[in-house]
Amino acid sequence: MKRKSFIGIILSIVMCFCLSGCSFFGNTIEIGQSSEAIIAEEPTADPEDASSMTYEKAVVHAMEKLEHMTLEEKVGQLFVVNLEQIDRKNGSFFEWKKCTKRMIKNLGKYKPGGVILFSRNIANRKQTTNLISNLQINSNLPLLITVDEEGGDVSRIASNDKMQTTKFPTMETIGREKDSEYVYDMGSTIGSEIKELGFNVDFAPVADVKTSVLNKEIGSRSFGDDSDKVAELTSAFVKGLQSQNISATLKHFPGQGSSLGDTHIESVNIDSSITALRKTDFVPFEAGIEAGADFVMVSHISVSKVTETSQPASMSRLIMQTILREELGFKGVIVTDAMDMAPIVQNYTAGEAALKAIEGGADIVLMPADFFSTYKYLLEKVDEGKLTEERINESVLRILTVKYQRGIIEP
Secondary structure, X not given: OOHXXXXXXXXXXXXXXXXXXXOOOOOEOXXXXXXXXXXXXXXXXXXXXXXXXXHHHHHXXXXXXXXXXXXXXXXXXXXXXXXXXXXXXXXXXXXXXXXXXXXXHHHHHHOOOEEEXXXXXXXXHXXXXXXXXXXXXXXXXXXXXXXXXXXXXXXXXXXXXHHOOOOOOOHHHHHHHXXXXXXXXXXXXXXXXXXXXOOOEEOOOEOOOOOOOOOOOOHHHOOOOOHHHHHHHHHHHXXXXXXXXXXXXXXXXXXXXXXXXXXXXXXXXXXXXXXXXXXXXXXXXXXXXXXXOOEEEEOOOEOHHHHOOOOOHHHOHHHHHHHHHHHOOOOOEEEEOOOOOHHHHOOOOHHHHHHHHHHHOOOXXXXXXXXXXXXXXXXXHHHOOOOOHHHHHHHHHHHXXXXXXXXXXXX
């Protein structure tokens, strides 16, 4: 089926669903950008914050936008990258705190869907707002500006006193001592404070149930070992965060609270059956999905008892499509965990990993080991007929829908 006829049919279906009050794909936004590269001396004044657009209207705007995008623009939307990936002059972990000319050039050439900032990119409020403003000004489509701001130990912003944002206890402490009202207020506060700086996506909350005291990777980042309690607090965090029009992200699906290893440094398999996952690990994710979370982040753990392979969950169609989408009913954006982590780089090239993730059902590839080569690799696979533009359209539609619904793109 040709691209335009495919999009036309889907748009007609979406219009029917919207008129009948039913739901369809995902969430998005759009803004006309100047073709000239601009660096702002000061962040431009933000327009009055718009309340989130209805899901149905966002889908319609997303479909209209998608119809006029080139294949290259669409492939770019599939990536969220760190700043070192768009200016590689100083290595993989350089502390970029300004939008450089090379970043501007590569934003225009590769058109990534978003960027992620780390503590090394965040010095003070003025610097951060200037950096984000300049990145947005020089992107052809408004970017997802993402950060890991969980509260507790993983707080890229609040850990810096110069940012003057609220510090919260660890999730482990909150799970023991606080209630859902406190967690809703925490999510709302984090959302409000990072929104002032220009962020629009928080890679939080952690929805893992920490069932193993030996767990290294999750540690104090989980609300605890009681799946119902974790579910209640996860839901509250999502609702609080998204009340500020900041997208929430449930992580790390399918749940790695029982793992004994750390996917940052090694491949990890969890010894859980599908029955155990449904009884415990899925419970907070179901609650977060019910609360309306825009994103789910999929881990690189493998679940061999379920998939009968050592394939990472971030590449598994069974995990992402059959379980997360069909069984749990998630319609939003699936993002991989960082693709420069050990289970990926030790076993796959950057291009192979991205292709397998997208084929498995992921919408966004987070931090591939080499963004430029991976972008080109996906375009080559489309030319070879190994990746269809229709499959790419599915993911870009979900991404654009979030961007419209959260006001990142204005219709």
